[in-house]
Amino acid sequence: xxxxxxxxxxxxxxxxxxxxxxxxxAPASTIVHLILGLLLVLIxxxxxxxxxxxxxxxxxxxxxxxxxxxxxxxVATLGALxxxxxPGGVQxxxxxxxxxxxxxxxxxxxxxxxxxxxxxxxxxxPRLRISxxxxxxxxxxxxxxxxxxxxxxxxTSPQGLTGYTLLWMLPADDTxxxxxxxxxxxxxxxxxxxxxxxxxxxxxxxxxxxxGVNGRWAAELAVPATAVAGHEITAELYRLDQPDQLYxxxxxxxxxx
Amino acid sequence: MSIAEGQLGANRATEGTEWAAGEGILxxxxxxxxxxxxxxxxxxxxxxxxxTITFANQAAxxxxxxxxxxxxxxxxxxxxxxxxRLIALEPTRRERMSIVIAxxxxxxxxxxxxxxxxxxxxxxxxxxxxxxxxxxAQTLFQANPVLPVSPMFPGLAAVTAALATLSGLSxxxxxxxxxxxxxxxxxxxxxxxxxxxxxxxxxxxxxxxxYMSHSNFLFWSAQFAYESLALPLAVAILYLITxxxxxxxxxxxxxxxxxxxxxxxxxxxxxxLTSYFMAIMLVLWWLLVRTGAHHFFxxxxxxxxxxxxxxxxxxxxxxxxxxxxxxxxxxxxxxxQGLAPYALIAAIAWLVFVAILTxxxxxxxxxxxxxxxxxxxxxxxxGRQLFVxxxxxxxxxxxxxxxxxxxxxxxxxxxxxxxxxxxxxxxNAIALLLGVAAxxxxxxxxxxxxxxxxxxSNRSSAYLFIGLAYLLALAVTYLWPDHRPVxxxxxxxxxxxxxxLFAGGVIAGWPPQLRVSQPYLVDADGATVQAPGRQVAEWxxxxxxxxxxxxxxxxxxxxxxxxxxxxxYVGRFPMVREIITAPQLEQRQIGAMALLELDYLLVxxxxxxxxxxxxxxxAATPATAAHWFAPAVxxxxxxxxxxxxxxxxxxxxxxxxxxxxxxxxxxxxxxxVVTK
Numbered sequence: 052x053x054x055x056x057x058x059x060x061x062x063x064x065x066x067x068x069x070x071x072x073x074x075x076x077a078p079a080s081t082i083v084h085l086i087l088g089l090l091l092v093l094i095x096x097x098x099x100x101x102x103x104x105x106x107x108x109x110x111x112x113x114x115x116x117x118x119x120x121x122x123x124x125x126v127a128t129l130g131a132l133x134x135x136x137x138p139g140g141v142q143x144x145x146x147x148x149x150x151x152x153x154x155x156x157x158x159x160x161x162x163x164x165x166x167x168x169x170x171x172x173x174x175x176x177p178r179l180r181i182s183x184x185x186x187x188x189x190x191x192x193x194x195x196x197x198x199x200x201x202x203x204x205x206x207t208s209p210q211g212l213t214g215y216t217l218l219w220m221l222p223a224d225d226t227x228x229x230x231x232x233x234x235x236x237x238x239x240x241x242x243x244x245x246x247x248x249x250x251x252x253x254x255x256x257x258x259x260x261x262x263g264v265n266g267r268w269a270a271e272l273a274v275p276a277t278a279v280a281g282h283e284i285t286a287e288l289y290r291l292d293q294p295d296q297l298y299x300x301x302x303x304x305x306x307x308x
Numbered sequence: 309m310s311i312a313e314g315q316l317g318a319n320r321a322t323e324g325t326e327w328a329a330g331e332g333i334l335x336x337x338x339x340x341x342x343x344x345x346x347x348x349x350x351x352x353x354x355x356x357x358x359x360t361i362t363f364a365n366q367a368a369x370x371x372x373x374x375x376x377x378x379x380x381x382x383x384x385x386x387x388x389x390x391x392x393r394l395i396a397l398e399p400t401r402r403e404r405m406s407i408v409i410a411x412x413x414x415x416x417x418x419x420x421x422x423x424x425x426x427x428x429x430x431x432x433x434x435x436x437x438x439x440x441x442x443x444x445a446q447t448l449f450q451a452n453p454v455l456p457v458s459p460m461f462p463g464l465a466a467v468t469a470a471l472a473t474l475s476g477l478s479x480x481x482x483x484x485x486x487x488x489x490x491x492x493x494x495x496x497x498x499x500x501x502x503x504x505x506x507x508x509x510x511x512x513x514x515x516x517x518x519y520m521s522h523s524n525f526l527f528w529s530a531q532f533a534y535e536s537l538a539l540p541l542a543v544a545i546l547y548l549i550t551x552x553x554x555x556x557x558x559x560x561x562x563x564x565x566x567x568x569x570x571x572x573x574x575x576x577x578x579x580x581l582t583s584y585f586m587a588i589m590l591v592l593w594w595l596l597v598r599t600g601a602h603h604f605f606x607x608x609x610x611x612x613x614x615x616x617x618x619x620x621x622x623x624x625x626x627x628x629x630x631x632x633x634x635x636x637x638x639x640x641x642x643x644x645q646g647l648a649p650y651a652l653i654a655a656i657a658w659l660v661f662v663a664i665l666t667x668x669x670x671x672x673x674x675x676x677x678x679x680x681x682x683x684x685x686x687x688x689x690x691g692r693q694l695f696v697x698x699x700x701x702x703x704x705x706x707x708x709x710x711x712x713x714x715x716x717x718x719x720x721x722x723x724x725x726x727x728x729x730x731x732x733x734x735x736n737a738i739a740l741l742l743g744v745a746a747x748x749x750x751x752x753x754x755x756x757x758x759x760x761x762x763x764x765s766n767r768s769s770a771y772l773f774i775g776l777a778y779l780l781a782l783a784v785t786y787l788w789p790d791h792r793p794v795x796x797x798x799x800x801x802x803x804x805x806x807x808x809l810f811a812g813g814v815i816a817g818w819p820p821q822l823r824v825s826q827p828y829l830v831d832a833d834g835a836t837v838q839a840p841g842r843q844v845a846e847w848x849x850x851x852x853x854x855x856x857x858x859x860x861x862x863x864x865x866x867x868x869x870x871x872x873x874x875x876x877y878v879g880r881f882p883m884v885r886e887i888i889t890a891p892q893l894e895q896r897q898i899g900a901m902a903l904l905e906l907d908y909l910l911v912x913x914x915x916x917x918x919x920x921x922x923x924x925x926x927a928a929t930p931a932t933a934a935h936w937f938a939p940a941v942x943x944x945x946x947x948x949x950x951x952x953x954x955x956x957x958x959x960x961x962x963x964x965x966x967x968x969x970x971x972x973x974x975x976x977x978x979x980x981v982v983t984k
Binding site for chain 1: 359
């Protein structure tokens, strides 16, 4: 095994095992987790596969990029079919085992395969030969594109749009009770009045319910099944800023057993 | 050394020199810096174009005024300067490749800024659901009630699930990144493939650029769907095969073949249409190479010409005097030997043993399309009005002119491309196949004139346009030849012509009102409010639990599937549209509800909810009765004694129909429906 192969082997083993270990240890949804996940799914398996299949100097860098990304996608796609044969295989440990396994096996076999064709010196990381001005312009381009995406992610102004409110009434788990709820999806805090009627007779009223945006209100109402069977139970919701206009209504018609 | 070896060696040498390790990243010599050429500046221009489109999207939601103008300005800002640079003779291979990749990514970001909060294209909901099912159930092939065929091709969902699981990203974010990587692969693979066939970086960059003008590139092919991942892999396979048969690659033959086999397998489990396209393409290519039919055909046609070039070429090859790429192909062509049968067998085996549902899914598409097209030819069918959307929107005059102009321009350039193909590559099987694909593109284009044939034409365009883009690139290099400098005016002329092609594709590919963003997430008093359909779907999962059987419209059905995890029946199922939109409730509808074993009905009074592209957003206000169903439709279930109105969200109402469906009297109606 020559110097290149030794370096490459060490690098890939460290990268593969290190990535797997860190994904296990790192808390979810951190930048470390994100980078390692991307590396393990989209880069390492394809890179190891390319190292295994092609000797140094046989590929241009663009080809290597194509095979690395494409190979990684292929490995994950086909590997999923293998993992699916293992009970509970398509989950974190299964994915790590598969992708790190392919990376390590590819690297080991690549190192054992023989001397690379053209490599005579220790590997060096590729350097992008680019002038400072060009790099600056590229950085500005990335920044502008980032601003565009960030701006697009700004929620829309409510101007010209109308919010809404959800009202619901369901039989609770205990059949002698009803579950009532309101979810305020209006664009401002809203005050409501809720009335529950049985055959148009007021049974219960909540005269003022103030809910903030995304605010949720829920309550349970005792209604003995024998008393309401065959009757119509209606919940009517009014907004206090429009008290005479029925805003939402729901209806239950419990059947007679 | 043959010219092919020379060219490939030159590519490697060029790239090797261009990328050679140096003294430091900022210590580039002017010569090195020049090799990037206009790439950094054009990247900045692309970013500014993206910013302009973001502004257009914001304007579309808030004010509406001039949004369309800014949308088109942003696109022109991206494509015209890149086209002008690529038609020039000066750019290096590295610069050309960088420019097409940067443009491809920038155009993908147009889709990202269009829908930055969630997937909002109709098919994306199915694949989001499939991905979430894999993440949650930790197994593949989970049923999808709305698009049952989609879980049978789990490639996209599986890779997205892996990315989401290992990176901590949401499935939405993981999907965006994966499709972005797919777009990068597509640009890279297309460039390398076109370069491999044409042996010219200029033709390759122009072909890649021209491919971006096909009608599905900007939006459809950027969506989170299985074709968006499979197509780049298919182009990569085509490249691997052309790379495999280049002279001097015998040492890599096995490696390239292995990689191609992996790729073919991955495509087979990722997308049905792409795997069939690839299998057909490879088999035709293989048959041409095996039989030498293309040589026979070329020689036959040459016999009628004054100079029998191909005979001369064969003699030159025999004497070892070959000088042109076409001539070299005479004795180096192996084609997809071994790979074509595998692609065919793998695609058929997967279809028969795993995804037999695909037959029922695709056959109506082909049957109706063909029948409709034939009926139109004999003057017996219902023609489809061009430039009129399903919702009745008629495109303005300028869009119609540009749309037709782009097709006319392609047709005008086609003979030049075919002539160049004949001159340069008539003995090259894959080049000839690309020519055939280009001609087929126009044949299939005629299907757009029929209602049923439109989808077939639309779906096939992404594949056939590979050939057309190559031919158009040949035509362009004929009209702007390599030996004549391209000044600013001639460059601008090409930029404008390409703009017509590109704009025509966008106009044909996506409804006008949806090219800019629609209101999805609203800022409300420091908090955010989601579109009603999504909120209702999430409420249903939280309050009623997952797995209920619900009949509803197209848009809410997708929301209920992806975010509510409900067993959803939408308009494509028999009787569902009638159950919801008929003004009166009749026995046969009740029977159908029993047959579907419905638990709930979700009724949205907005007609827009039946549009699977436009129904996911806040309705523009003031909403008018013209946008709603008739009052009788809205209140049809309110007075039914065995139906409970359990949730009211204004436009959307949820009815519990379990008492109705469970009624013994319904059994008769159900039986009647079954009999019928």
